[in-house]
Amino acid sequence: xxxxxxxxxxxxxxxxDEIKAQVQYALDRGWPLSVEFTDDPHPxxxxxxxxxxxxxxxxxxxxxxxxxxxxRKAYPERYIRVNAYDAAKGxxxxxxxxxxxxxxxxPGFRLDRQEAADRQIRYTTHSYATGRPTGRRYxxxxx
Amino acid sequence: xxxxxxxxPEIPLQDGDVVDLAAExxxxxxxxxxxxxxxxxxxxxxxxxxxxxxxALLLVDSARARxxxxxxxxxxxxxxxxDPGTGKTTVxxxxxxLLKRLGYLERGHLVAVGRxxxxxxxxxxxxxxxxEVLKRAMGGVLFIDExxxxxxxxxxxxxxxxxxxxxxxxxxxxxxxxxxxxxxxKERMDTFxxxxxxxxxxxxxxxxxxxxxxSELEQIGTLMITRAGYQLSxxxxxxxxxxxxxxxxxxxxxNARSVRNAIERARLRQASRLFDSHATQxxxxxxxxxxxxxxxxxxxxxxxxxxxxxxx
Numbered sequence: 001x002x003x004x005x006x007x008x009x010x011x012x013x014x015x016x017d018e019i020k021a022q023v024q025y026a027l028d029r030g031w032p033l034s035v036e037f038t039d040d041p042h043p044x045x046x047x048x049x050x051x052x053x054x055x056x057x058x059x060x061x062x063x064x065x066x067x068x069x070x071x072r073k074a075y076p077e078r079y080i081r082v083n084a085y086d087a088a089k090g091x092x093x094x095x096x097x098x099x100x101x102x103x104x105x106x107p108g109f110r111l112d113r114q115e116a117a118d119r120q121i122r123y124t125t126h127s128y129a130t131g132r133p134t135g136r137r138y139x140x141x142x143x
Numbered sequence: 144x145x146x147x148x149x150x151x152p153e154i155p156l157q158d159g160d161v162v163d164l165a166a167e168x169x170x171x172x173x174x175x176x177x178x179x180x181x182x183x184x185x186x187x188x189x190x191x192x193x194x195x196x197x198x199a200l201l202l203v204d205s206a207r208a209r210x211x212x213x214x215x216x217x218x219x220x221x222x223x224x225x226d227p228g229t230g231k232t233t234v235x236x237x238x239x240x241l242l243k244r245l246g247y248l249e250r251g252h253l254v255a256v257g258r259x260x261x262x263x264x265x266x267x268x269x270x271x272x273x274x275e276v277l278k279r280a281m282g283g284v285l286f287i288d289e290x291x292x293x294x295x296x297x298x299x300x301x302x303x304x305x306x307x308x309x310x311x312x313x314x315x316x317x318x319x320x321x322x323x324x325x326x327x328x329k330e331r332m333d334t335f336x337x338x339x340x341x342x343x344x345x346x347x348x349x350x351x352x353x354x355x356x357x358s359e360l361e362q363i364g365t366l367m368i369t370r371a372g373y374q375l376s377x378x379x380x381x382x383x384x385x386x387x388x389x390x391x392x393x394x395x396x397x398n399a400r401s402v403r404n405a406i407e408r409a410r411l412r413q414a415s416r417l418f419d420s421h422a423t424q425x426x427x428x429x430x431x432x433x434x435x436x437x438x439x440x441x442x443x444x445x446x447x448x449x450x451x452x453x454x455x
Contacts, residue, residue: 052271059250060282062320067278 001108003041006097023061026084032056035067037080039137042127077103077138103138155211162206173198176241186359193350201245218347219322224329225352228398231326239284250282258292261306269302273309281320290325291335314345360387364402374431382435389443409437
């Protein structure tokens, strides 16, 4: 299952040049960028692990791409995303957030139904990957 | 990669085709930078000649690239050696502009750093610090002033070595993203390169900045005075020349920087001269005129060479 999260997620995978162009767009607007990674792709998991500190005072996208590549080297089998934060008064929010790396095989999600009182059904999505301990979720091949 | 961005669509040219070098030259605006360099910087003839050579090489290289001849990017890391105040930072700024116009840098900004910006204070502090600086400099020029302080021979556990290793790695692997310029005194730089042969081999251009002659210093000073909106009276011209001749012989003479400081102090004295004269009316000439006594009050004229301390 191809994970779709964040900006551009319904487009084909961005190439490095496209990532660079998007990062440069953010830099030109004065948004600091950060790189984050995770192996828990649940859509409600908003707290990914930070790859280093957010990057301030950059002029060129090459600096961000450098960190993305370092992160890819260290965690090739994880989801990696790039966030751009708009600190402008009145905004103060993530302006762009997009995936730049994903594991080779993505097992996807299972829908759980919980029967509650009065014939209510509660739905939960469960990531198959989280059935394995963290760090080994994508290391071994998925059937 | 960067070279191609600025050029027309990249269809490899054939044997019979020609590249309009003059048009390329106009389009890149190299000549403006070179002209500005010639006009605004006094002296430095060997430096200017060298920069012209580099500009020519890069322009010809991008023309060659269009024929599919040389595709690998030339090594552009440089080393500027020379005494303080000889214009190393200024030339580095122009160089950044030049490389951007020729399409070898994306942004063309200059990040000037020293040892304290690169080297950390405890274990594990150096690598993130150096990388942060490198990332800030990407797309432009990283100017490392007094680069030899990075290496301290007397302390083998100094964190400077770690910083040098990261620098070397990025200088090699990300040549298309940034240009590193090392600057400092000639002799100490030579010692630094002897201790770090890896650094020396990654630097393509060693440019030596000669000290200024007396008349060049005078020219620089006059330029600075005019730009600040002042004028030397005819008498003051001679005094200024005399001042420079004496100041040059003294220790801690920092070329153009000392000239600038001398002018700053002359401005102070001129202002207090007008302030203390209790004149009720001052003319425009009074306000822009610098008189001999504004220089003569300097310690350069009153003290012997040994006990003059430059307050720069």
